[in-house]
Amino acid sequence: MMLVDAATNAHNRKVAIAVAAVIAIAGCLLAILSPWWLVLLPIAGGAFYFMRRKTRRRFAVIAQPFPGVWEATLESQVEYFRKLSPDQQERFRNLVKVFLDEVVITGIRTNVDEATRTLVAASAVIPILGFDDFEYSGLGEVLIYPGSFDDQYQTNSSADARTLGMVGVSHLSGVMILSKPSLVSGFANMSDKRNVGIHEFAHLVDKEDGDVDGVPPTADAETYEPWVRWVGDELRREVGNGEHIDDYAYTNEAEYFAVLSEYFFEAPAVLEKKNPKLYELMKKMYHQNPKRILGSPTRRRRRVGRNSPCPCGSGEKFKRCCKRKSMRGTPLAAK
Missing domain, CATH: 1.10.287 (Helix Hairpins)
Incomplete structure (x- = not known):
C-alpha cells in the first residue's frame, strides 16, 4: 500500500x-x-x-489522527509494533489507516470491534512493512467468523470445521475469511510460530504475481533458484516427528511459504538458529529482518492502569473502554 x-x-x-x-x-x-x-x-x-x-x-x-483505540490495541497486543523504531511505528500506523479505509471488515455472527479491525490490519501490515509500495490488489473484504469453519464456510461443532482462515477463490475471490479467536490468539503468543492473520496475508503476498505457488513476486533472481530448490527438496523428503516447522507446511509449496512466514515473523531468532540460510532467503523476500526487531532490547511497554483514563480520549476509564474492546479470545487447537 x-x-x-x-x-x-x-x-x-x-x-x-x-x-x-x-x-x-x-x-x-x-x-x-x-x-x-x-x-x-x-x-x-x-x-x-x-x-x-x-x-x-x-x-x-x-x-487524520490515529484513533486511540487502535493505538491501545497495537501497544497491548502487537509486539512487532511495540519493538519498531518510532519512524517505523509511524509508517505502520499510516499503513493501518490506509488498509482500514480501503478494506471492508465484516463480522459473520460475531461482533467486530475496533480492536479486531486493528488486529486484521496489523496482520496485513507486518508482511509488507519492508516494501515501498506493495498493494493487496483485489482484496475488498475480510470476513470475521466466530470460530473455525468447514469447506462450505459453515461454523459448527462437526469434525470438518477445522479451517481457521482462508483466501477466497471463485465466487469468493477478493474475500478473506479469518476465525476471530484464532486471529486474536495469534497475537497473544508471539513465539509459538502461529499467526493465522499473517499466514493468510502471506498467501496474498504470494498471489500478487497471479499464482499462489509459494514463490512470491518479491523473490529476485538471486533468491528464486535456491528458494525453489529448497522447497522442492523439503516437500519430497519424508517428514517425521519433531520438525521445527509445522507439519502443515508440507501440504504444498504455497502452504510452506505461508507457514514459514508465520515462523519468520513470530520466532525469527529460532528460525535463524535452526537454518541460517533459510532465514536469509526469507529476509530477502520480505525485505525485513524480524530478528533485529524482536531481538532488540525490549522497549518498555506502556502500561495503562485499569482505572486510568483511556488513551483513546473517550473520557471513560480504561477498564470500561479499550481494555474491554481488546479482550483476548480463546485460542483454537486446530490448524
Missing part, C-alpha cells in the same frame, strides 16, 4: 494535470476536423479524476 506524503501528492497532481491537458488540447485541435473530437474534453476530466482519486484519498486518510 503506497503511502502518500505532500511531495507524492503534488507530483501526482502535476502528472494528472499534464495528462488531462494533453487530452483536452488534442480534442480541441482535432475538433477543427470534426466536432465529434470534442468528446475528448470530458474524457480529459475523467482522466484527471481517475488519476487523482486514490492518491488524494490516501493523502487525506493519512492526515
Whole structure:
C-alpha cells in the first residue's frame, strides 16, 4: 500500500494535470476536423479524476489522527509494533489507516470491534512493512467468523470445521475469511510460530504475481533458484516427528511459504538458529529482518492502569473502554 506524503501528492497532481491537458488540447485541435473530437474534453476530466482519486484519498486518510483505540490495541497486543523504531511505528500506523479505509471488515455472527479491525490490519501490515509500495490488489473484504469453519464456510461443532482462515477463490475471490479467536490468539503468543492473520496475508503476498505457488513476486533472481530448490527438496523428503516447522507446511509449496512466514515473523531468532540460510532467503523476500526487531532490547511497554483514563480520549476509564474492546479470545487447537 503506497503511502502518500505532500511531495507524492503534488507530483501526482502535476502528472494528472499534464495528462488531462494533453487530452483536452488534442480534442480541441482535432475538433477543427470534426466536432465529434470534442468528446475528448470530458474524457480529459475523467482522466484527471481517475488519476487523482486514490492518491488524494490516501493523502487525506493519512492526515487524520490515529484513533486511540487502535493505538491501545497495537501497544497491548502487537509486539512487532511495540519493538519498531518510532519512524517505523509511524509508517505502520499510516499503513493501518490506509488498509482500514480501503478494506471492508465484516463480522459473520460475531461482533467486530475496533480492536479486531486493528488486529486484521496489523496482520496485513507486518508482511509488507519492508516494501515501498506493495498493494493487496483485489482484496475488498475480510470476513470475521466466530470460530473455525468447514469447506462450505459453515461454523459448527462437526469434525470438518477445522479451517481457521482462508483466501477466497471463485465466487469468493477478493474475500478473506479469518476465525476471530484464532486471529486474536495469534497475537497473544508471539513465539509459538502461529499467526493465522499473517499466514493468510502471506498467501496474498504470494498471489500478487497471479499464482499462489509459494514463490512470491518479491523473490529476485538471486533468491528464486535456491528458494525453489529448497522447497522442492523439503516437500519430497519424508517428514517425521519433531520438525521445527509445522507439519502443515508440507501440504504444498504455497502452504510452506505461508507457514514459514508465520515462523519468520513470530520466532525469527529460532528460525535463524535452526537454518541460517533459510532465514536469509526469507529476509530477502520480505525485505525485513524480524530478528533485529524482536531481538532488540525490549522497549518498555506502556502500561495503562485499569482505572486510568483511556488513551483513546473517550473520557471513560480504561477498564470500561479499550481494555474491554481488546479482550483476548480463546485460542483454537486446530490448524
